[in-house]
C-alpha cells in the first residue's frame with residue numbers, strides 16, 4: 144500500500160463513490176463521472192484551500208488535456224507524490240502493474256485509501272496522474288497503462304466545450320467503473336466492462352464512443368494504443384467466443400440505448416477509419432488487448448452479417464418444436480404468385496363457388512427406375528387440357544409389370560380436372576395453383592377450404608405441409624399463411640379495412656374419431672391438456688354443425704401463425720415416435736385461419752356504418768384412404784372410417800341424393816360446409832401414384848375426384864357461419880363478388896341505402912335481392928364496436944387471447960321475423976348481435 148504524508152482516509156469514501164469530477168474547483172483535477180455531487184465538497188473545510196472557478200452549467204465532466212493545468216491543480220505534496228509514483232514506475236515497470244491493480248480496487252474498498260488533507264485530492268487520482276504522465280513519456284507501444292479512457296459524446300462536447308475543438312474531448316475515468324453520461328439525450332456512450340480475475344493488472348473497461356449514435360454508427364476509441372493500430376488485413380480472424388475462452392463476462396451498458404443496439408454498431412478507430420483489425424502475425428500483447436481485439440472483430444463480424452443477411456439470423460433460431468416453419472417464413476417467405484396480388488384491385492366476377500375445384504397431383508413412384516416406361520404406358524397427362532388418361536396395365540400390350548393381360552384391349556379412361564400437376568411439378572407450382580384463388584375468396588369474406596386426398600404415402604402431407612428445409616419445399620399451409628397476410632396487408636392499405644387473424648388446429652384421430660385441440664398446450668401452457676375435454680361438435684339449428692371450444696389464438700403476423708403450425712404439427716398424434724400406419728391413416732388435421740375484418744364507411748346521410756365479419760380458411764391434411772373407395776366397408780382391413788364416410792357423402796352429393804350422410808362421421812360433419820355449401824370455396828387435391836402397380840387405387844381415387852369435380856354445390860339450409868360474403872345463388876348466377884356484411888349504421892344512411900360507398904371495386908350487394916339470403920346471417924358475430932356503436936380504436940381494443948365467444952341467434956328474434964323475411968331479418972340480426980357486443984368485455988386487438 145502506498146502512503147503519503149498529509150493523507151487521511153476519512154472522507155475518501157464519498158468522493159470515491161461519486162466519481163472524480165469536481166465542479167468549480169480548478170485546483171483539483173476533475174475526473175469523469177456523471178454522478179458527482181461536487182457541491183458538497185465545495186462546502187467542506189478542506190476545499191477552502193482550493194480556488195474556485197465555476198464550471199460551465201451542465202458540465203458533467205470537464206475534460207482535461209493539459210498536463211500543466213493538472214499539475215497546477217494539485218497542492219505541492221500531491222505534485223510530489225505524483226512525480227514520486229511516476230519515477231517509481233519508470234524505474235520499475237512492474238510497479239506500473241501494481242498501480243493498475245490498486246486502481247482497480249473495487250469501490251467498496253476505497254474507503255480506506257484516503258485523500259490529501261490539503262487539497263482533498265484522492266490518492267487514487269494521484270496514481271492515475273502518475274500513470275497518465277507515464278503514458279505521455281512512454282513509447283506508444285506501452286500497453287498496460289490504459290488509465291485514461293476517452294469518453295465522448297456529441298452532447299457532452301457541445302455542452303462542456305462549446306468552442307473547443309471536438310477532437311480533444313477527454314476525461315478521466317476510474318478503471319472498473321461504469322461511466323454513464325448524464326443527460327446524454329439521444330447520444331450516449333457504451334462501456335464494455337470486463338469482469339473476472341484474468342485481467343488483473345490490465346484494463347478492466349473501455350468505453351465505446353458513440354459519436355454518430357443517431358446514425359447508428361458506433362465506434363470504439365483506441366485509448367493510448369490500447370487497441371492496436373489499424374492494419375490492412377487479408378481477412379478477419381473469427382474471434383473466439385469471449386466468454387468461453389477467457390472465462391470473462393462482457394457486459395454492455397449504455398445510457399441511451401439497449402445492449403441489443405450494439406449489434407448494429409460498426410467498430411471504428413477514433414479517426415473514423417474502419418474498425419481495427421489484426422493480422423494473426425501480431426498476437427495481442429496482453430489478455431485485455433486480445434479480449435478487446437476479439438470483441439472488436441466479433442462486433443464487426445456480427446454487424447456485417449446482420450447487414451447482409453438480416454433474416455438468416457432469425458432462421459437460425461432453433462425451434463422448440465420438431466418443425467421450424469416459423470423460421471423459414473421469417474427468413475425466406477415464399478414469393479407470392481403474381482395472380483394473388485393482381486386480384487386485390489380487381490375483384491370482379493367470382494365464378495366457381497358452386498363447385499369443388501379438383502386438382503390432381505401425380506406422385507413419383509418410389510419403385511425402380513425401369514418402371515418409368517410402365518408409368519408412361521398406363522398414365523398419360525395433358526396438362527394443357529388438364530386431362531388424365533388411364534390405360535389399364537393389364538390390357539396394355541407394353542405391360543412389363545407382371546399384370547395379367549386381358550384378352551380385349553380396354554378403352555382408355557379420360558378424366559378432366561381443374562388442374563393436373565405431374566411428377567415434375569414443384570411445390571411452388573402446386574401451392575400457387577391451389578392457394579391464390581381460395582385466399583382471395585377468404586379475404587373477400589367467404590370461407591375457403593383446401594384438402595388433400597389419396598392413398599397411403601403419396602405425399603398428401605408433403606403437399607399440405609411440406610418441409611421446413613427451404614422455401615421451395617414449403618407446402619400449402621405455410622404458403623397460405625404467408626400469402627394470406629400479404630393479401631391482407633395489401634387490402635388494408637388499399638381500403639383501410641382492419642383485419643385480425645386467429646388460428647385454430649384440431650385433429651380427428653383414431654377409429655373412434657376423437658377430437659384433439661392441437662393448440663391447447665400453447666394457449667394454456669399446460670402439457671397435459673392436449674386433449675381438451677371441452678372441444679366438441681355442436682349442432683346449431685341455424686349454422687349447422689360447429690366445432691366448439693377449440694383454442695383460437697391470435698396471430699398478428701405470419702410468423703406467429705407459422706409458430707402455431709409448428710405447435711400443431713408437434714401435438715399431432717402422427718408426430719409421436721411410436722405412431723404406426725394405422726395412426727397415420729386415421730389422423731386428420733384441420734388447420735384453420737379465421738380472418739376477422741371490418742371497416743368504417745360513410746353513409747349517404749352523413750353518418751357512418753361499420754361492416755365486417757368473419758371468414759375462415761380451412762386447410763386439411765386428411766389421413767390416407769386404404770381401400771376406402773372399394774364397394775363395401777368390409778373389404779378394407781385397416782379401413783379409415785372417416786374417409787369411408789367421406790366417400791359416401793361425396794357419392795350422395797354427386798348423385799343428388801336427398802339425404803347426405805354427413806352425420807356418419809365427425810370428419811364429414813366438419814366438412815359439411817366445405818363440401819356442400821355454396822358459400823365455401825373448396826379445393827381438393829387428389830393424389831395418385833404413377834406406378835402401374837397402384838392402378839386400381841389410382842383409378843378409384845380418380846373416379847371419386849371426377850365425381851366431385853362434376854358435382855354442384857347447393858344452397859345450404861344452414862346459414863353460413865362465416866360473414867357470408869358469397870351470396871347464396873346457383874352456380875353460374877353469381878355475378879357479384881363476395882362481400883362484407885354491413886353492421887348497423889350510425890346516424891342515418893347505411894344498409895337500406897343500398898350503397899357501398901367506400902370501395903368502388905366492390906359493387907353493392909344490398910341491391911341484390913339475393914343478398915338477403917341465409918348466407919349473411921352468421922351465427923358467429925365478430926365484435927368491432929363499442930358502446931353506442933362507435934368504432935374501437937386499436938389502442939382501446941384488448942385481447943384476451945381467447946376464442947371469440949359464440950353468439951347464438953336469439954330464437955325469439957328468429958321466430959318473430961322468420962315468416963316474413965326468411966330465417967331472420969338482416970337488420971334485426973345485426974342489432975341483436977350488436978347489443979350483445981356492447982355488453983361484451985372482450986374485443987379484438989387489430990393489427
Ligand SMILES: Nc1ncnc2c1ncn2[C@@H]1O[C@H](COP(=O)(O)OP(=O)(O)OP(=O)(O)O)[C@@H](O)[C@H]1O
Nearest residue numbers: 506598599600601602603604605606727728766767
Ligand atoms: N413430390 C414429392 N417430392 C419429394 N418428396 C415427396 C413428394 N411426395 C412425397 N414425398 C415424400 O414421400 C414421403 C411420404 O410423403 P407423405 O408423408 O407426405 O405422404 P402421405 O400420403 O401424407 O402419407 P400418409 O399415408 O402417412 O398420410 C415423405 O417423406 C415425403 O417427403
